[in-house]
Amino acid sequence: MAVEKTAPAIELINVSRRFLSPTGKSLTAIRDFTMTVERGEFVAVVGPTGCGKSTTLNLVTGLASPSAGEVRVMGAPVKGIDPRIGFVFQTDALFPWRTVIENVMAGPLFRGKPKAQAQASARDWLARVGLARFEQHYPHQLSGGMRKRVALAQTFINGPEILLMDEPFSALDVQTRVLMHEELLRLWSDAKASVVFVTHDLEEAIALADKVYVLTAGPATVKSVYTIDLPRPRVVADIRYEQRFIDYSRTIWADLKEEVETSYARAAA
Amino acid sequence: MTDATVNIPTAAFRPGTSDAEIEAAAAKAAAHRRHTVTFWRLGILVVFLALWEIAGRMAWIDPFFYAMPSTIAGRLYEWITEGTSEGPLWYHLYVTMEESVLGFVTGSVAGIIIGVALGRNRMAADIFSIYIKVINSIPRVVLAPIFIMILGLGLASKVALAFVMVFFVVFHNAFQGVREADRAMIANARILGASDWQLTRSVIVPSAMSWIFASLHVSFGFAIIGAIVGEFVGSRYGIGLLINIAKGSFDAAGMYAAIVIVMVVALAAEYLMTMVESRLAKWRPQPLHETQ
Numbered sequence: 001m002a003v004e005k006t007a008p009a010i011e012l013i014n015v016s017r018r019f020l021s022p023t024g025k026s027l028t029a030i031r032d033f034t035m036t037v038e039r040g041e042f043v044a045v046v047g048p049t050g051c052g053k054s055t056t057l058n059l060v061t062g063l064a065s066p067s068a069g070e071v072r073v074m075g076a077p078v079k080g081i082d083p084r085i086g087f088v089f090q091t092d093a094l095f096p097w098r099t100v101i102e103n104v105m106a107g108p109l110f111r112g113k114p115k116a117q118a119q120a121s122a123r124d125w126l127a128r129v130g131l132a133r134f135e136q137h138y139p140h141q142l143s144g145g146m147r148k149r150v151a152l153a154q155t156f157i158n159g160p161e162i163l164l165m166d167e168p169f170s171a172l173d174v175q176t177r178v179l180m181h182e183e184l185l186r187l188w189s190d191a192k193a194s195v196v197f198v199t200h201d202l203e204e205a206i207a208l209a210d211k212v213y214v215l216t217a218g219p220a221t222v223k224s225v226y227t228i229d230l231p232r233p234r235v236v237a238d239i240r241y242e243q244r245f246i247d248y249s250r251t252i253w254a255d256l257k258e259e260v261e262t263s264y265a266r267a268a269a
Numbered sequence: 270m271t272d273a274t275v276n277i278p279t280a281a282f283r284p285g286t287s288d289a290e291i292e293a294a295a296a297k298a299a300a301h302r303r304h305t306v307t308f309w310r311l312g313i314l315v316v317f318l319a320l321w322e323i324a325g326r327m328a329w330i331d332p333f334f335y336a337m338p339s340t341i342a343g344r345l346y347e348w349i350t351e352g353t354s355e356g357p358l359w360y361h362l363y364v365t366m367e368e369s370v371l372g373f374v375t376g377s378v379a380g381i382i383i384g385v386a387l388g389r390n391r392m393a394a395d396i397f398s399i400y401i402k403v404i405n406s407i408p409r410v411v412l413a414p415i416f417i418m419i420l421g422l423g424l425a426s427k428v429a430l431a432f433v434m435v436f437f438v439v440f441h442n443a444f445q446g447v448r449e450a451d452r453a454m455i456a457n458a459r460i461l462g463a464s465d466w467q468l469t470r471s472v473i474v475p476s477a478m479s480w481i482f483a484s485l486h487v488s489f490g491f492a493i494i495g496a497i498v499g500e501f502v503g504s505r506y507g508i509g510l511l512i513n514i515a516k517g518s519f520d521a522a523g524m525y526a527a528i529v530i531v532m533v534v535a536l537a538a539e540y541l542m543t544m545v546e547s548r549l550a551k552w553r554p555q556p557l558h559e560t561q
Contacts, residue, residue, distance in 0.1 A: 061456075061460055063456060063459070063460075081459055081460060081462075083462060085460060086460070087456070087457070087460045089453045089456070089457060090453075091451075091453045092453075093451070093453040093454050093456070093457035094454075094457075095454065095458075095471075095472065095475070095476075096552055096553075097475045097476075097478075097550075097552040098552070099552075106458070106461050106463075106471075107461040107462055110458070110461050110462035110463040110464070110467050111461075111462040138551075138552040140552070140553070140554040141554075154457075154461065155461075158461065158462065
């Protein structure tokens with residue numbers, strides 16, 4: 001128990017992950033990957049498209065297992081799907097045949113909570129994300145931003161200690177995205193979860209995170225880590241005009257640019 | 270006449286008209302459209318029947334083989350009021366329906382269960398897929414004599430035939446529907462805490478449902494085919510038997526009358542199925558109607 005208390009939320013130690021391509025060739029998605037996420041820390045991972053960012057998240061959930069190295073969650077090695085983890089997907093992963101409230105209730109019901117309790121809790125979470133009036137709507141009747149809010153409520157209702165986010169807002173328009181950033185930071189500061197936020201949008205990463213990991217072009221490994229020392233609570237809509245934000249942006253982009261160019265050149269070749 | 274019904278009053282959609290006017294015009298246009306469709310549907314049927322009747326009466330076609338709408342209607346009336354030579358029509362219809370419905374229900378339930386089970390288990394699917402292909406390649410109707418030999422002239426042989434007609438269609442769609450279930454949705458459910466059984470029940474099966482329903486639409490028709498073919502080959506009751514007897518006595522009107530009965534029943538079943546489906550699929554997006 002003593003170990004559990006002090007251990008970081010997530011540790012990836014020299015992790016590699018290989019895939020077999022459909023033609024039977026072995027591909028390396030990530031190599032010698034080392035990352036630590038402290039409890040309550042907000043970590044953003046940026047890297048060129050297709051470099052293996054999402055793979056790192058799948059390793060933490062237990063949906064995929066490492067070919068080499070070790071993945072530890074709360075100090076213990078990952079075995080199967082950990083109930084303390086929540087995941088927000090890039091694509092729409094809501095259940096279209098369920099109403100908004102039934103979607104949010106899914107987690108507690110899967111975990112064996114009584115229906116009345118799940119419903120009360122889902123109501124509460126829908127109110128927190130500003131969708132109280134849309135309980136009985138179906139996902140297709142909502143806008144993209146509203147669907148993302150449902151997805152956040154669906155994830156937060158389980159009270160995750162670790163929140164993994166795989167480019168969750170990349171499909172949204174810019175204004176909606178900024179609103180969702182505010183929403184996420186608010187929920188996160190209440191929930192005190194540790195977050196790994198994968199994105200290809202550097203400004204998003206800097207605006208949200210305590211630490212930004214820059215990955216190399218695939219096979220991904222950590223190129224550099226930046227600590228973002230901007231005060232909280234942050235106002236995402238305004239922070240991007242601050243001098244320090246711009247400085248961070250310029251420095252990290254110089255670093256990331258090389259990898260993006262490498263990845264682009266490789267794809268074009 | 271045609272011009273008046275076909276034309277949608279586009280003049281009502283002038284720029285600057287109010288929402289209420291646009292809505293009223295759209296409702297009117299929609300009503301017009303419905304009336305036009307109904308008019309043509311009925312018109313085509315009436316013309317077709319009239320031509321048939323005239324062709325028969327003018328001896329352009331031989332009514333002995335082709336019958337005429339009037340003789341068919343007469344035969345139907347006679348069957349309904351006086352019964353057939355083999356007893357009351359309703360009993361024959363009841364027998365055929367019983368066979369079809371039993372075959373349909375057992376066939377679709379088995380198809381869904383086995384389709385979902387194999388769809389969820391890749392290893393089992395790889396092993397059994399070859400057998401399913403082989404059995405599926407048998408034309409189902411050749412099984413009719415075998416089933417009748419084994420199961421006798423009664424209900425069981427027809428239900429068995431209807432079953433095999435329905436099973437493979439539903440199985441294939443259920444299997445495919447399971448395979449097409451969205452990966453992100455499955456991952457989401459698992460991380461939210463779904464067990465394997467919960468995943469199957471509340472994610473996989475609902476997402477395969479639109480595939481399954483597509484197959485249920487056609488497969489009730491297949492169940493009727495199975496029942497009737499079975500009755501052809503050997504039975505004591507049923508619509509298939511009536512057709513067989515009509516054929517034996519060169520009663521063309523009787524054969525067509527039996528076909529009309531089957532058509533009506535199949536259409537009614539299809540209508541019922543569409544109703545159930547739209548009740549179940551209320552979560553699906555409705556298409557927006559354009560107001561030009």
